[in-house]
Amino acid sequence: MKITEHLKNAKKTVFSFEILPPLKGQSLNELLEGIAPLMEFNPPFVDVTYHREEFIYKKHPNGLLEKVSTKKRPGTVGICAAIMNRFHVDAVPHLLCGGFTKEETENALIDLNFIGVENVLALRGDAPKTEGRFEPEKDGHHFASELVEQIIRMNNGKYLHEETETSFHTNFCVGVAGYPEKHFEAPSLKFDLKYLKDKIDKGAEYIVTQMFFDNQKFFEFERKVREAGIEVPIIPGLKPITTLGQITMLPRTFFLDLPDALTDELVKCKTNAEVKEVGIAWAIAQSKELVAAGVPSLHFYTMSKADATYKIAKEVF
Numbered sequence: 001m002k003i004t005e006h007l008k009n010a011k012k013t014v015f016s017f018e019i020l021p022p023l024k025g026q027s028l029n030e031l032l033e034g035i036a037p038l039m040e041f042n043p044p045f046v047d048v049t050y051h052r053e054e055f056i057y058k059k060h061p062n063g064l065l066e067k068v069s070t071k072k073r074p075g076t077v078g079i080c081a082a083i084m085n086r087f088h089v090d091a092v093p094h095l096l097c098g099g100f101t102k103e104e105t106e107n108a109l110i111d112l113n114f115i116g117v118e119n120v121l122a123l124r125g126d127a128p129k130t131e132g133r134f135e136p137e138k139d140g141h142h143f144a145s146e147l148v149e150q151i152i153r154m155n156n157g158k159y160l161h162e163e164t165e166t167s168f169h170t171n172f173c174v175g176v177a178g179y180p181e182k183h184f185e186a187p188s189l190k191f192d193l194k195y196l197k198d199k200i201d202k203g204a205e206y207i208v209t210q211m212f213f214d215n216q217k218f219f220e221f222e223r224k225v226r227e228a229g230i231e232v233p234i235i236p237g238l239k240p241i242t243t244l245g246q247i248t249m250l251p252r253t254f255f256l257d258l259p260d261a262l263t264d265e266l267v268k269c270k271t272n273a274e275v276k277e278v279g280i281a282w283a284i285a286q287s288k289e290l291v292a293a294g295v296p297s298l299h300f301y302t303m304s305k306a307d308a309t310y311k312i313a314k315e316v317f
């Protein structure tokens with residue numbers, strides 16, 4: 001079912017979450033077993049990320065490990081099929097501009113349609129860590145809005161090399177990313193919202209936000225999104241802090257602020273177990289306020305580790 005229909009049918013805020021494909025050489029079963037407890041909270045959909053590169057470790061005869069970057073992390077499409085078969089929930093694959101030609105995108109969408117996927121989250125992706133700035137593939141898309149356009153064209157039966165409309169239409173519901181603290185490349189939130197609107201005008205039907213730790217930033221973002229004339233559902237993305245290292249890693253990686261009240265509590269912690277407790281308590285408080293405000297779904301970035309999200313969901317849903 002389409003995400004928009006799930007949200008329309010829901011009588012209250014629903015629970016949803018995101019997982020990452022396992023690294024090469026790791027089992028899918030472990031991942032599926034790990035997320036099984038989260039099914040208690042009846043998520044109507046589960047997102048599966050896509051990664052343009054993955055790092056694997058090559059062991060040399062002298063015992064030293066070398067970090068090797070490969071082009072793409074496999075698994076997103078297969079995991080979507082496995083999730084739908086095993087848990088009977090909708091799987092939402094993330095689809096990137098980066099690393100894909102338009103034809104590869106078209107082929108990926110055909111595969112997704114054939115396995116019964118009805119929703120995709122259309123994203124640009126970031127530059128690989130070895131490159132400074134995002135560069136599309138030759139004959140690939142520069143921005144997520146162009147990817148949205150291609151998906152909608154396929155929904156209308158228009159394939160890349162076909163002159164005329166084909167008889168077979170896909171029917172994807174397309175989601176896109178939004179950034180309460182603006183995307184790091186955008187000179188201002190106003191600029192970023194202009195291009196968020198562009199994605200919606202091109203046919204995207206819902207927005208999932210980057211994680212944030214201050215609900216006021218989300219509420220302010222939501223207000224500005226509505227002022228910009230965007231009416232689609234906005235799903236807040238949440239991540240509980242579980243290690244001390246994340247105090248510096250999360251702002252650096254995702255270009256966001258942590259509120260002083262949260263960092264003050266975190267730095268008092270002596271162990272990661274204490275950090276996790278503070279992180280979970282913070283996320284529970286955030287979740288309760290967002291549910292009270294009537295958000296359509298709370299979407300958790302689990303990083304494929306379900307225990308913290310389980311504890312939060314147990315308190316909130």
Ligand code: FAD
Pocket residue numbers: 048049050051052094096122123124125126142143144145177178183184185186191192193195199208209210211237
């Ligand atoms: P876009 O919407 O294309 O925007 C990128 C930048 O370009 C913005 O600054 C925007 O303001 C600007 N812009 C847009 N259109 C134009 C235009 N026409 N002219 C000039 N400027 C323009 N990354 C992954 O690699 N894999 C994932 O699975 C993944 N999942 C994600 C899930 C969510 C919910 C979120 C929020 C992010 C995710 N990301 C993922 C990260 C994402 O790929 C990066 O944040 C990326 O840098 C931007 O992607 P976007 O789709 O928001 O890009």
